[in-house]
Amino acid sequence: MTVILYIVKCGDTMRVTKDQMVKSRLAILKAAGKLFRKRGFEGVTVAEVMEAAGLTHGAFYSYFTSKQDLIAETLEASVESKWVQSAPSIGEYAGQYLSKKHRDDFANGCVFASLGSDVARSNAELRHALTGGLKTQLAKLEEHAHGKSVEDKRQSAITAWATMVGALMLSRISDDKELSDEILERTTLSLTQ
């Protein structure tokens, strides 16, 4: 992350303002992450992100070279780790992931479900940024996977993740509440059996 490079560049000459800048930068990334997940990249303006971070839009270009740059950095910062930490097995993780709470909370939810198809259509930069998160996520799931061989674990991790992301997305598409709930319930069952 550029943040780290920046600190390295400053070396031991710590400045109060630089501290504030690091905080502001993180606030921008956090606000952007939430807004993008809720409304998509094109559904959010630079000005909105900056306002949510407590700044005016003009300051944006002190932090990022363009909106495209912000999107890429936001994706890099969007790793799924928080969801995995407390889950001892894929089944329990799926239970949390496929909850109604998660389905209804775009802003704090999984970036693959909320922006997956957008990124899939995007340029190499954005896809690369999210591919890092994808690898991390699969590696963590693999640790918790059941299976005799490494191959088996890998396969069940990948399949489970595809199922979770797909199910959450489909349940969010359905405007029929019953079908939406059913998708979550039945896929949860499949992943815990």
Add this chain to the structure above:
Amino acid sequence: MTVILYIVKCGDTMRVTKDQMVKSRLAILKAAGKLFRKRGFEGVTVAEVMEAAGLTHGAFYSYFTSKQDLIAETLEASVESKWVQSAPSIGEYAGQYLSKKHRDDFANGCVFASLGSDVARSNAELRHALTGGLKTQLAKLEEHAHGKSVEDKRQSAITAWATMVGALMLSRISDDKELSDEILERTTLSLTQ
């Protein structure tokens, strides 16, 4: 579909131009479907769609009241049936769906994978339009599903569909070709075993 309503409205008073209009309307919907799947709703302009349909942008409003309207109608027309027809079982269908050919062909591919998260974030109108297609697709998969009870078939149809959509999307996100291929291969295995 409005097309049918239109024909009914015209009744027996068939007009040559009306014929042409029906064709043009279908051409617009087809062009829009391909372009939207490839570049997303906001990545495509009304003028581009009309040009692809062989018309100029001004004529657009003789067919649709707004871009939003076009998007809704395009989604309604995007059913997955073509992919299911030739597949006798979910396993064989998954083999086609999770092919590299499908992954690399956004324009003619599955609308859930290419526009799923966009629609999930959208208003009730768009989600409703795609929910119809989702129900149709699940019903068709259910017909071909293995399982002792109706419940079992339903569960395996929903889970299989979530896995397919999720896997195709993830494989498209990955800019690492190996990982992308691996996702397709391992999920195909899971769905055929």
Add this chain to the structure above:
DNA sequence: TGTACATCAGTGAACGCGCGTTCACTGATGTAC
């Protein structure tokens, strides 16, 4: 059937709004001596 009239799909210029980006300026931060 033929003729006068009405309709309306289609054209392309123009409008106007929204949004990403730029810029002159400010004032606090941080530095040099």
Add this chain to the structure above:
DNA sequence: TGTACATCAGTGAACGCGCGTTCACTGATGTAC
């Protein structure tokens, strides 16, 4: 330590481009008699 200077995050007005939408106009289609 104190003072003069340099830097630069932050502000808000302004720019300009793109795109959805509108509109006056055309000419072919279709209708009425």
